[in-house]
Amino acid sequence: MAESSGLGVALCLKQLSDATFLHFKNLLIKEPELQVNPVLCANIKLASRKGLITLLHAYYPGQVWDIMSRTFLQVNRRDLWTKVQELRRDKRTYKEIMKTAFHHIWTFEDNLYVLDAEYEVVTGMQYKVLQEVFDPELKPVTAVILGAEAIGKTTFLRKAMLDWASGNLWKNRFQYVFFFSLVSLNSTTELSLAQLLLSQLSASSETLDDALSDPRKILFILDGFDHLKFDLDIRTNLCDDWRKTLPTQIVLSSLIQKVMLPESSLLLELGNPSIPKIYPLLQYPREITMGGLNKASRKFYYMSFFSSYQKGRDIFNFLKTMQPLLSLCRNPYMCWMICRTIKGQCDRGEELNLVYEPDSALYTSFMVSSFRSVYDNHPSRQNRARLKTLCTLAAEGMWKQVFVFKSEDLRRNGITEPEQTSWLRMNFLSYRGDCFMFYHPTLQSYFAALFYFLREDKDTPHPIIGSLLQFLREVYAHGQTQWLRTGMFVFGIATEKVAAMLNPHFGFIPSRDVRGVIFNCFRNMNQEEFSKTLRAQSLFKSLFGNKEEEFVTQVMGLFEEMTVDISNVDVLTVATYSLLRSQKLKKLHLHIQERVFTETYNPRDGDIETFRRHKKCSFMTNFGDGTLFHTALQLPHLTSLNLYGTNLSNDAVEKMCSGLKSPTCNLEELLLGKCGISSNACVEIVTSLNLGKLKHLSLVENPVQNKGVMVLCKILKDPSCVLEKLMLDMCVLTTACCADLASAVSTCRTLTRLTLDWVTLDHHGVELLCEALTCRGCSLKVLGLDKSALSEESQKLLQDVEKKSNLNILHYPWVKEENKMRGVRLLWNSKNWS
Template identity: 25%
Template sequence: METMIEEYQVIEDKNSRLGESILLNKRYIPPIIIKKHRWQEDDLHQIVAGGNKDLDDLNQRENLECISIGIDKLFEPNEHGLLASTVVLQGPSGIGKTTTLRKIMLDWASGNIYEKFDYIFYLSCKEMKLIQADTSLAELLLSNCKDPKTPVSEILANPENLLFLIDGFDELRFSLDYLNSKLCSDPHEKASISCIFNGLLRRTVLDKSHLLITTWSMAAEKLKRYLVSPCSFEILGFSPKGQEVYFSNFFEDEQQAKQAYTFVQGNKMVYSMCFAPIVCWSVCTVFQQQFESGQSLDENLTTSTSLFVFFVTGMLNHCSCKQTAQKHLQSLSSLAEEGMRKHTIVFEEEQIKKHNLDAENILALFLNKNQCQEGTMSRSTFSFVHFTFQEFFAALFFVLEAKPQSNANLIKLLKDNQEKTDGFLTATVRFLFGLLNGDTVGFIQKNLACKVDFQIKEILMKWVMVSATKNPPLKEQKLLELLHYLFETQDVEFVKAAMERFTEISLSSLPLTVADCLALTFCINYSYKKHTLHLQDCQLGYQQLDVLMLGIANCLYLSLSDNKLEDSSVKLLCEGLKQPDCELQSLTLNVTGLTDESAMDLCYALSEKQMLTELYLIGNFFTDKSVSSITYLIENCKRLRILSLYKSPLTSDGIKKLMRLEKRIRQSGRRLIIIV
């Protein structure tokens, strides 16, 4: 066990120098892990989009922390007393799945958890898919152990006491495509890696063993086809307290940690992304560079793109002069673009040479090197330290000075991203839009002496315009992605031109994060036109509404139905409605949990809106106590034509009062319909 403890007790930072390492227990923060009660496809790149709905509202995050499941409880009996032998841990890229598995390995080797298992094997799918020669499961496990004396055959004799940690099922998406492929049944029989993994997942080999599998959320549905009665959990990253502890652990200087965390809290967009460990690490690394150079924290750190530009530039300039930094940037970008185009994240040594990536310090900075053993032969493969860096560098490839075929490849990338739903290209496109920002371009040109191709701005604008006029219209998820693309530009004129085509925006039934609402509000605010906005069943809470109200003045029609707003959020809504330039004509708040407590605030705020013609309050909890406030609204809002209180718990007396009011208003010459 000592060998295993030595292996798993340390981790290397993604930008660490040779020989540098950090204790896992110092960097590891227990993530929020919750039980998933249904299989669903989530957004692959929520970390760059800015968050996960379950983590967005601070109160909700704290509530989730209370019900979070510890890593030692993943194989506990369920509510029916049944023990799962297969557990799936899903979540987006950069959320901490691999680190969590390493922590399980360390804690088990230290005797702290899962004592019922005689042995736990860690299998990295990224490494396994590189093995081309046939092998046996026993040989695979032995080669995966640091201790060559590990009695693998004896261990396999009792599979019920074994746990396999299979890290990164999504990495195998190309080798497990055929459900009818040969299945491994004997752990000592030589077979292909695809055959072995098929056997493990589909229980034809070591069927009594236990499996803990991590995967991107978007690959969960595919994984479901292979498994029998899996128990599914979702890893949601850090709680607010966890974020703070991460900053505290990262910086040795307590004052710097406090200063960095306070700065991030003041930046809603960056803070909304910091639930993801990869973002927390990137932000802390950028701030560390600032502290070391004696500079103040960059107040222009407003988007995920600006964060990565600042980080990558600092790291390149730290390792090389401007001229060589420019060369390395172009090489990394061309490698990344090839990977995105060919849908791969693992590169052979020949590809590294082809892209002129020959500097060891740069390779160590942004690429992981893996040795793949095949019999007596070994070969080197490479991958970016994190997939997000590959996505960023791929976007940068198109922004740097024009290259043959780059525009054609860009157009194809945009087309593929819009047509596919796997999310593989989404973050690359978002970074691409972010790199259009004038300040960002200037920063790149100044600090890396790179020339920029401004022609791509025209290509992206044309693509946005075509997307806006698609028939049928963009689906909700694709429209939300496009709003994030526009937000990343922080280019007001670009956004104004684009939003002219999006007069009606429907994001209904999408769980919206604070970051989503920031992007939406930014786009609406910088639009020449007033908009119709449908946000039914978007799981909006106080935090999201706080952001959305900044854009309500640019809406003519607004629907917030089927969101649990309740009375606490009504005051925010009223503040938005009171904005002098708010010309709202129709407001729909059906089934939003409103009660008499909010009736007065809402009715008095709306009474000032002389453009309001329709108000729908179906399925709320207004009683006779609200009749006086409703009367005030109707008498003062002269253009109101339709008011629906259908399915409200009004008594017959309350209904009679409203009907008499309706009759009196009609007799005065106004058109009015009250529905109760």
């Protein structure tokens, strides 16, 4: 539950064998003085050593020392009874305990191989913000640490915790800083904030009352939201009582939404999966973005990792010849993993050879190199069976959304004690108190994916782990985004390149069969019209992690319509790769998230909200020099493009129109609702209307104004224009544009639908339109005037025109009045109307 686990009383329990610990718990359950109820009984039976301490503190506050002492004597462990008495007499302060715990973590677990001074240079800007963001006025602050996966967010927070405990950070600001790794809570269904705090305070000389005496001086550091299985998007049933035992998600949501202990401050680690879930719940969050290791730090890292500086320098120079691989080393975890892989090759006297594309190949290089360090001379059949037990543990944890495992979990999945030692030695697993975790969450995802390649038809079905087909549908149709990394690894391991790396050591890897399952899964999703539920961006990321041209083209060829959410430049790059390989795509819906346009916050820019309002938020400014339009509009089968709600500058419109003029562009429907299209931008748009392709143009909710309509009307009179539908709802139009509209309507032979909803016209303007509507050359069949301000005289004139012509005039109030007009109000859906 906390980074400080394994200290104090927990150390005593850890010295009990599993059998003795089970006997210890049974004695507690039968203890008459404790009066254990059925719920507590069940919890005690399931509790780990550390979890047991937390339970006892929650149910028997102030009695834990006595309970532990009595029970140690009952299991004939007087040595542990003596140790408890010593701990009881010689408790240290909470700060001292945290200093010891986090010094151990920083020294032995983070594998940075970078001196403290060097690390402070690398993270200097972020560290400065961390100091400044929590002002000394004791006002509650919520701050978030952002950055790519494995970029070092958790390491940064651990260093901050160590510096606070050492007296080097927030000296006069926070009296108590609590660091919680949330993955430990996935198996905890209910708790209280008091229990959570006691899990860290219990070994110290301070009490809960001491810690909560001034909530303004408390900081909660919460790490691991990406892997938390609970949904915290709760707006009701929140609670302000920190003593009350509640469902875990209620307690956490109440804390981060400032309902519980609102005077305290928060420092949260958020990765890309958790940002859309957690960020909206926060009150005025301040952002700190991690950027990874710079070039000098990477060089120093390699020189420090290997046995000699010269060897480290030589390896760094070798990596410089592979720029993509060197770029990956900005990520501290990837840097460590690459070093481990290279060291294994050097120790075996092999020539340096690192396969780094796709990502799965790099993880496979690391895994195979580490595995060979222990089991190099064992038969592949034994290696396969041995590795399969670890992969089964990973896959079971994924399906159960569990990241912390007990000893019995390892035994149940066939992992023997010698193998457990080997996995720890290889850094596949690591200790978390008296439990285990995969060394990094991405490693669990990798081994979970590998499970589907190692299991065989003769294997007994696992009661928890679903089939590969079930897994694919959960990720790509049902939105299990926390499993996406595993999905990306499945796509990557399914390449012939990665299979060839695994075959010599673990036997046949059925990569072709897995690719067949993937293809059939998406083909069936398409046939069942699952396109609207398909998580396109998840698919794009996975195809990008495969990069086998034939396979990617084959999968993309299944889709005629897609909806794509663009959230940052990296997402754009990934989407571009897949879209360029689409052969049948006809409709593309693009959603541009507002958050894309917010640049990294810098305190020098002042208040974050003011910063956001004043920064230019142009689609093309943030997405490169026309890359998206160039890519999308080159697709020969693309006939519909919906950009509703995307802010387009005049320059962006110019680039879009340039794409529309391409000979390979066959777009027929262009929906530009609420895109900030000005009258000046209309000049560019009309240049694409005389190419004989575009049939439906929507400019609704844009400041087109009369000037823009005048330009559009000129091109409507051009014989080369084949536009059939023009939508100008809520475009700030007045009577002044009616003459131009009337001229265009009476001339254009193809225009059959014109909508002018929410327009204000005087009677003279309506007369001009009605005159045009009765002209022999008018082809208009539908005129939309819904919610428009018209006089009774104008309404009567329009009614008369409708009776005399084959015309449907849509106006909501008239439909209500005894169907005076033949038309009925249409409820236009987003497919036909923006």
